[in-house]
Amino acid sequence: MKEAIWEENRGYGKPAFLISVFLLGACCCAFVVLGKGWLDLSQMKAMHVELEVPPNREQEQNYGNPVQTPYANVAFSVARTDPLGPFPNETTMQWNCMYANAGGAFDMGTGVFTAPVGGTYYFCWNGQKRSNTNDMALYLEINGAGQAGIYEDNWNGGGGIFTPTLNPGNAQSDMVVHLYPGDEVHLRLNDEAYPYSTSFGHYTAFTGFLLFADFQI
Template identity: 30%
Template sequence: MSKSTVTRLVLLAYIMCLTLGGSEDSVVDIYTELKELKYLVGELSSRLNTAEAAVTVQRALVEDLKKEYKERPKVAFSASLLSSESKQHGPINAETKLVFGKVLTNIGNAYNSTTGLFTAPVRGVYYFRFSGNGYAGHDMGLSIFKGDQRMMSVYEYHSSGESNDNASNGVTLQLDQGEVVYMKLWINSWVFLDGRYDYCSFSGFLLFPM
């Protein structure tokens, strides 16, 4: 409210008071109230401007988060040992890399079904899960490797009283871009391959980039 507007209102109030038989004190009271009203309007205007600025900042933050989520790499895969018939794989007299050739999911194409290698597309934290199945009568041992380092394993001792042995495990790994993760079958152990139930599997996904 401008000063000229306040002045016009005061003069109008003064004339109304005189016309209606009011006193100059009434005019002074109205002028004081108008000044207080002007101050209140100014305060409200200032708060509104502050609120609008905060909303603008929040909108910008939301847009940044949307953009970050949209651009965040999406990585997830699941694969199993490929076989056209039910048979055992092993025992082998040397620790051997397992190639999970039956790909169920490969978002981001970070897993290679020809080499059995998962290659981290970005630096981040990943979660991996693996499982194995073997008939009784021979040991079954599996390990997950990060590069040349053994990270986690499962082992089932052969048992004559059971027809099947099953084991699974999982691990969270921090990987740099380009680092590889893969599975190995232990020396002199075996796993059971089938073309239907996919007992032996290898899966992983990106938890968050770093």
């Protein structure tokens, strides 16, 4: 009789045992899924916080310039369509042909380029000499201070004897410099210098553009 009752009770205990195992497994799965979701959300939250932190601009190298300047597209290219000079005194080179003036920083009226943003700039200039009485000399100046120049004399040397010549001579130079906002750049025409150019040749020209700004935002 006792064995029959035990067998009967054991039969009733099977469904309860299976239900308990099923519930336990469901709880484990839910814990794993919810735990993984919490980890994913934690990582996303951490990434979001990291992206919101602004860069420390004050510690960046900026050639000693603490002013943050916006990035801008800056480029110009000008030329002469005819000779200029000679003049008795040094003067700012004047231009009468413009190829481009992106950013509007070059003033055709004054022949001066004014840096709209602080950054590293590239400049290139060239000129031709075609005179038997005058040299050709053009010097790049930044805020009135000479930086570099090009020069061609009007003498032809042969056998140690130098004689005036009409033979054309060309010269060109370029440089990379750092400018601060408001810095002025122009070409200085030396006294009695005579840069030659024509409407089809444009032998004397001046070009400059921004390589990269101090801060690009």
